[in-house]
Ligand SMILES: [Zn+2]
């Protein structure tokens with residue numbers, strides 16, 4: 160796990176080395192706290208890897224208040240603020256919703272302090288920030304425009320996002336559950352932008368496949384990106400109601416119970432089997448994209464057109480601005496043939512399976528334990544909780 164590598168060396172060195180030296184005694188407390196935090200198995204959010212590769216998330220059935228209370232009970236009494244600071248230092252967030260903070264804006268706010276206004280300062284950071292705000296407003300305006308538009312019958316307008324780290328089983332309040340490596344569940348949500356829209360959720364878990372794309376049949380697909388840090392969209396509201404429903408359900412012991420609660424949250428559930436996935440290969444040629452001077456991080460609108468090998472893009476949401484093109488595929492790639500279907504489920508590492516079956520299945524009724532006992536194992540795959 161990345162976090163272990165990036166932690167300061169002294170946090171993993173044995174306490175014995177420090178004997179006789181005047182280490183501040185709270186140093187040891189910090190080590191105890193970080194060890195305690197890591198027992199909860201924070202994981203990466205599989206969509207945010209590129210933006211925030213070192214950021215880890217804890218699933219929403221774990222709260223900092225519970226973690227802190229457990230630490231005080233089992234290890235040592237510390238104040239909540241001390242515990243919270245350690246969580247922050249490890250770059251761990253909670254998968255709670257609507258609390259997304261923009262790092263660029265936070266940094267800029269700190270920079271401003273008593274400097275007056277960004278106009279009078281005018282440093283590089285201030286310039287970067289005003290460009291960020293301009294892009295934020297432009298993207299938000301484009302989003303609102305699409306939300307107010309009635310699509311023609313050949314067109315679907317939707318907001319898409321993957322729900323933040325979600326793990327099963329969820330047995331809130333049971334410490335042994337929080338400390339067990341659980342399976343990662345994926346929920347790709349398609350939410351209509353208007354008020355009375357149908358929401359569809361495409362769900363699968365890591366025993367079926369890791370993050371993948373699925374077969375889409377369309378003549379043209381356009382992606383519009385909101386500015387990093389200001390990405391609130393209709394899919395987030397759907398995630399909110401799912402979270403509310405999961406809380407109401409209490410225990411969510413297997414995948415079927417998860418699907419049931421999604422339906423109760425009025426989502427149309429599309430359950431992906433292993434064979435619903437294609438064995439897609441990456442045919443992109445990043446070097447070629449960079450050579451052409453195309454910057455992925457600047458792209459605001461990206462479009463794919465059936466029959467074309469080019470990537471069409473704009474660095475702005477302005478509707479009158481023409482699309483630019485990038486030749487992004489490897490020369491030799493034949494993209495006219497669809498890849499094969501996945502024939503077998505991905506499976507989960509045997510050690511992870513053992514943990515769940517031995518520690519958590521005894522806490523469930525037989526009918527629910529069955530799902531876990533029948534889950535395929537595969538020692539060739541990595542544990543998705545540990546991968547970056
Ligand atoms: Zn911002």
Ligand SMILES: [Zn+2]
Nearest residue numbers: 280281282285
């Ligand atoms: Zn400045």
